[in-house]
Amino acid sequence: MNIVEFRNVEKHFGVHTVLDRVNLQIRPGEVVVLIGPSGSGKSTLLRCINVLERIDGGELLVGGLSVRAGAAAAREIRQEAGMVFQQFNLFPQMTALENVALGPRHVRGASRAEARAQARELLAKVGLAERAGHYPGQLSGGQQQRVAIARALALRPRLMLFDEPTSALDPQLRQEVLRVMQALAEDGMTMLVVTHEMQFARRVGTRLLFMENGRIAVDGSPADLLDTPSDQRLRDFLKDGE
Ligand code: ADP
Ligand code: MG
Numbered sequence: 001m002n003i004v005e006f007r008n009v010e011k012h013f014g015v016h017t018v019l020d021r022v023n024l025q026i027r028p029g030e031v032v033v034l035i036g037p038s039g040s041g042k043s044t045l046l047r048c049i050n051v052l053e054r055i056d057g058g059e060l061l062v063g064g065l066s067v068r069a070g071a072a073a074a075r076e077i078r079q080e081a082g083m084v085f086q087q088f089n090l091f092p093q094m095t096a097l098e099n100v101a102l103g104p105r106h107v108r109g110a111s112r113a114e115a116r117a118q119a120r121e122l123l124a125k126v127g128l129a130e131r132a133g134h135y136p137g138q139l140s141g142g143q144q145q146r147v148a149i150a151r152a153l154a155l156r157p158r159l160m161l162f163d164e165p166t167s168a169l170d171p172q173l174r175q176e177v178l179r180v181m182q183a184l185a186e187d188g189m190t191m192l193v194v195t196h197e198m199q200f201a202r203r204v205g206t207r208l209l210f211m212e213n214g215r216i217a218v219d220g221s222p223a224d225l226l227d228t229p230s231d232q233r234l235r236d237f238l239k240d241g242e
Contacts, residue, residue, distance in 0.1 A: 005059075011053060011214075028190050032206070033200070046161045062080060081157055081159045084163070088168075092135065096128060096147045101116050104154050125183075141169045149181070161193075163194050198238075202223060
């Protein structure tokens with residue numbers, strides 16, 4: 001079964017069409033990298049999967065559940081699809097450990113001890129075992145983003161959505177975040193990643209999508225699309241580096 005299935009999905013903001021009859025299927029284990037010019041609809045596409053935006057037409061299934069099936073389905077979908085944003089959005093008054101433990105306590109009703117034990121495990125997984133007691137303000141941007149990844153993983157998602165996770169970071173801090181994402185992919189996590197990191201797309205992506213004007217204009221293997229882009233708009237995009 002597909003983890004994500006867009007069928008002719010439309011999204012409009014006023015008269016502006018942001019998703020223009022999008023069709024897309026993502027199977028378990030795929031690492032799909034989504035690129036495209038600013039304003040082409042990449043964030044909106046991710047936000048529709050996570051039911052942060054409602055769709056205006058077509059059908060969108062996540063883990064077999066329709067995003068239009070009501071509040072209970074939306075909650076379940078949000079748990080299945082972890083999301084990591086450009087801005088880390090950690091709670092500044094909570095430690096790294098508390099940030100990661102919060103979701104399981106509230107969403108899954110985990111005990112405090114269970115949530116904290118799992119949070120420690122996840123912080124170790126993202127290389128931050130020693131920083132569990134630090135507050136976000138005491139961490140670098142790369143460390144904060146790794147905490148945000150651990151926090152998303154704490155809900156045990158089947159799918160991870162990343163919206164430009166390294167764009168707010170200095171170049172030297174990007175690699176530590178990309179390495180964590182690569183390890184996650186190698187563990188078999190299904191991922192949909194909006195990024196400008198073409199090295200990551202090539203090394204880790206199993207599939208590359210190029211979005212333009214609310215449509216997925218090109219869909220193929222990263223190596224094919226990056227080495228021999230047949231689409232003129234994709235060629236222009238890659239040449240300009242946006
Ligand atoms: P991308 O992530 O590819 O840069 P977005 O999905 O953020 O693109 O935005 C696509 C288009 O939708 C843009 O023209 C943007 O201005 C518009 N848009 C996004 N969110 C909203 C909103 N909440 N209200 C109105 N327009 C929006
Ligand atoms: Mg965006």
